[in-house]
Amino acid sequence: MSTTPTDKLAEADLEEIRNERVTFERTPDMPTEHMILNFGPQHPATHGTLHMVLELDGERVAGATPHLGYLHTGFEKLGEYRSYNQFVTLTDRMNYLSPLCNNIGYSHAVEKLMDIEITPRCRDIRVALAELSRLADHLLCIGTAALDIGAFTAFLYGFRAREVLYDLFEAVCGTRLTTSYTRVGGLLRDVPDNFAEMARESVEETLRATAEIDRLLTHNRIWRDRTEGVGVLSAEDAVAWGATGPVLRASGVEWDIRKNEPYLGYETYDFDIPIGRNGDAYDRYLVRMEEIRQSAKIVRQAVEDLPLGPVNAEEEHAVLPEKSEVYESMESLIYHFKMTMEGHGPTPPVGEVYAATEAPNGELGFFIVSDGSREPYRIRVRPPSFVNFSLFPMLIRGHMLSDVVAVLGSLNVIAGELDR
Amino acid sequence: MENQEEHQAEGVGRPGRPGRPGSNPEAVTARIRARFGDASVRDGNAVGCESVIAERDALLPFMTFLRDDPELTFDYLADVTAVDRLKLDEAVRFAVVYQLYSYKHNRRFSVSIPVPEADPRIQSVVSVWPGANWLEREVYDMYGIVFEGHPDLRRILMPDDFGSYPLRKDYPLHGKGERDNFVF
Numbered sequence: 001m002s003t004t005p006t007d008k009l010a011e012a013d014l015e016e017i018r019n020e021r022v023t024f025e026r027t028p029d030m031p032t033e034h035m036i037l038n039f040g041p042q043h044p045a046t047h048g049t050l051h052m053v054l055e056l057d058g059e060r061v062a063g064a065t066p067h068l069g070y071l072h073t074g075f076e077k078l079g080e081y082r083s084y085n086q087f088v089t090l091t092d093r094m095n096y097l098s099p100l101c102n103n104i105g106y107s108h109a110v111e112k113l114m115d116i117e118i119t120p121r122c123r124d125i126r127v128a129l130a131e132l133s134r135l136a137d138h139l140l141c142i143g144t145a146a147l148d149i150g151a152f153t154a155f156l157y158g159f160r161a162r163e164v165l166y167d168l169f170e171a172v173c174g175t176r177l178t179t180s181y182t183r184v185g186g187l188l189r190d191v192p193d194n195f196a197e198m199a200r201e202s203v204e205e206t207l208r209a210t211a212e213i214d215r216l217l218t219h220n221r222i223w224r225d226r227t228e229g230v231g232v233l234s235a236e237d238a239v240a241w242g243a244t245g246p247v248l249r250a251s252g253v254e255w256d257i258r259k260n261e262p263y264l265g266y267e268t269y270d271f272d273i274p275i276g277r278n279g280d281a282y283d284r285y286l287v288r289m290e291e292i293r294q295s296a297k298i299v300r301q302a303v304e305d306l307p308l309g310p311v312n313a314e315e316e317h318a319v320l321p322e323k324s325e326v327y328e329s330m331e332s333l334i335y336h337f338k339m340t341m342e343g344h345g346p347t348p349p350v351g352e353v354y355a356a357t358e359a360p361n362g363e364l365g366f367f368i369v370s371d372g373s374r375e376p377y378r379i380r381v382r383p384p385s386f387v388n389f390s391l392f393p394m395l396i397r398g399h400m401l402s403d404v405v406a407v408l409g410s411l412n413v414i415a416g417e418l419d420r
Numbered sequence: 421m422e423n424q425e426e427h428q429a430e431g432v433g434r435p436g437r438p439g440r441p442g443s444n445p446e447a448v449t450a451r452i453r454a455r456f457g458d459a460s461v462r463d464g465n466a467v468g469c470e471s472v473i474a475e476r477d478a479l480l481p482f483m484t485f486l487r488d489d490p491e492l493t494f495d496y497l498a499d500v501t502a503v504d505r506l507k508l509d510e511a512v513r514f515a516v517v518y519q520l521y522s523y524k525h526n527r528r529f530s531v532s533i534p535v536p537e538a539d540p541r542i543q544s545v546v547s548v549w550p551g552a553n554w555l556e557r558e559v560y561d562m563y564g565i566v567f568e569g570h571p572d573l574r575r576i577l578m579p580d581d582f583g584s585y586p587l588r589k590d591y592p593l594h595g596k597g598e599r600d601n602f603v604f
Contacts, residue, residue, distance in 0.1 A: 069577035077586055081593055112468055239495055242551030260526050353467040354519050354530060369503050382499040390554040419577055
């Protein structure tokens, strides 16, 4: 036992304890035990299967240990057994909230490796679809972050607008979720005639929903109390830990691959990069809200005067011919056959490439090693969620248990991308 | 079959076109050679980005130099991954590949470190870039490469008692029957 019995505590010390200036763990006679709480793998706020072991000191989180891999599907292994065009279907299933961004990021990497220049029409369609996906992703992220904290309405407003966006994706790709829209050097097919009109309408709908969410949340006392000062990430930590996307920008680092290393002609568009000041969950929300408005601007610019012409580059040994031509022209049929037959298809030169694009969650990189054959020798995905989520134990330490979902929602962790 | 060979030959034999380098393409390699000597690094073969192949012996001083040198300042580690070169014509089986980026100079750089199969060890760079933590765990999980000095080197995606390293080239695509014996 301790040499200083409790009854010998000075009156002043007891006074301090009463006023909670001294916590009980500091008194040697009354040690407190940490409680272990399993968060997930099936918890509504994890949006997928995600398991965390939380160490609680009362209601405060003393430590968090994430256990990943519940959704591990072995995409990288599988990619070594699939041709370059077949792998597109796997990219859909990574970040399943914005599959088009994954398609585009992957094709961009293969085209960089093969040195294929895509056509102006293809480029602008890709920009429009990538930004429309960003709208859908951010709407869902903000909506579910609010839902987890208890604000149901914002989620419904977001989903209503997202439905219009998904109708557009369905009209373009044929599917809502598993889009698989890009091919090496081009696209699955051209967009429908009313694409520009549909894009403008869905942008309008998104902006309407954003305005409504803005009115519901931005100055909402409860929302601000729950998110301000929660999960604060300094700019230095964000850089050192490799955070990207809205998480990085909310910490005040003005960096966006679309601006700093432009691809798909992003340098020709007029848009701004929003940054936050405090790096907390509230700033991440504000950055995403502003990114929706900026992406809406980009979509409008991209679909205005969409260039005419083919969507597939003229590289007959790498790019699939237009489907309509396959039915009518002998040469196209032969090329199509050769491209899709076992043992054929795009064969990049020997080498390795790392190509990064700005996905809604941050830097989505594809690292491809080619041995000159039809399948990639090694294909690696640098998932933004994975790196952003590694910050979580640091961000949540010392916060309340109920802040776990607030921080998790603000990082926008997508389990499919996290585990691949 | 004749067509296939013709086509394959064209794909493979196409000369590797040079990448599209930035304003000063060899600046990083020159700076490294000025500091560590001409023989310290060899040129890598990344497309569209400067890259080097370095040795694993003095990895930490090398990486710290890349991060802290005012003309380089690679302050952001974008990715750590590995390649199993079992089926490639390489003397050393594994290569750990680092993708670096400098916010200040808006420049990317790739470092490849060969790691032999007999002694799959490499120093951890968590002390240089804390973000390497989970990325290195994933490489350990998938390839069995041990990162010395890593604060928490455990498997990250596969179960803790998973006996194999699934991204190695000698591991079959359909697994070794682990699924059948998996206990929930």
